[in-house]
Amino acid sequence: MLKFESFIFNPFAENTYVVYDDDTKDCVIIDPGCSTPGEENELFGFIDSQRLKPLMVISTHGHIDHILGNAAVKRRYGIKVAAHPDVRNDYESVRQQAMLFGLNTGAACELPDVDLQDGENIKVGNSTLEVICTPGHARGSISLYAEMEGWVFTGDALFCRSIGRTDLAGGDYAQLRESIKGRLFRLPDDTEVFSGHGESTTVFDEQRYNMYL
Numbered sequence: 001m002l003k004f005e006s007f008i009f010n011p012f013a014e015n016t017y018v019v020y021d022d023d024t025k026d027c028v029i030i031d032p033g034c035s036t037p038g039e040e041n042e043l044f045g046f047i048d049s050q051r052l053k054p055l056m057v058i059s060t061h062g063h064i065d066h067i068l069g070n071a072a073v074k075r076r077y078g079i080k081v082a083a084h085p086d087v088r089n090d091y092e093s094v095r096q097q098a099m100l101f102g103l104n105t106g107a108a109c110e111l112p113d114v115d116l117q118d119g120e121n122i123k124v125g126n127s128t129l130e131v132i133c134t135p136g137h138a139r140g141s142i143s144l145y146a147e148m149e150g151w152v153f154t155g156d157a158l159f160c161r162s163i164g165r166t167d168l169a170g171g172d173y174a175q176l177r178e179s180i181k182g183r184l185f186r187l188p189d190d191t192e193v194f195s196g197h198g199e200s201t202t203v204f205d206e207q208r209y210n211m212y213l
């Protein structure tokens, strides 16, 4: 069984997740948003104190608040960044987004190294995370489903009682609605949803109470 630790980083209050197998110590870092040396120390301190072995960074999508720590994590652990190939368009505009918000991203804007496709299983210790394509908030948005644990990490596709904005480049409301209703809501009702911002929720509660769908 997997465990995870979450962190809230950068001015956008972005949720960063370290998902790990406590037996093998293998871990992946989903959307490292650390943007200051203090935040980097918090993330690295956890990984190092648990003696975890980072396998890769996984980007749920290419928005700046989710990739600010990519370069630092890559550098520290010598690992690669995996994402859906469609995020490349967003990375190309990320430097401008960063400047707009007065953030210094430096090498965070490097393109991802490894492509992830729908249905792909990422092995983390003795468990797996399945890639589920959930575009609509951004191009190439993915969710990561841990079937054994009953968790799904949705990035900015689905939030507790809300959904991702669709007014940025590559956003498409109809597509997002289809991603949520056609993919995420087909997961078991009691699946816990861990989003890119804010509190966790469940598939059941969002089917019932989410007013944006």
Ligand SMILES: [Zn+2]
Pocket (backbone or CB within 6 Å): 061, 063, 137, 138, 156
């Ligand atoms: Zn986003």
Ligand SMILES: [Zn+2]
Pocket (backbone or CB within 6 Å): 012, 014, 063, 065, 066, 156, 196, 197
């Ligand atoms: Zn976000």
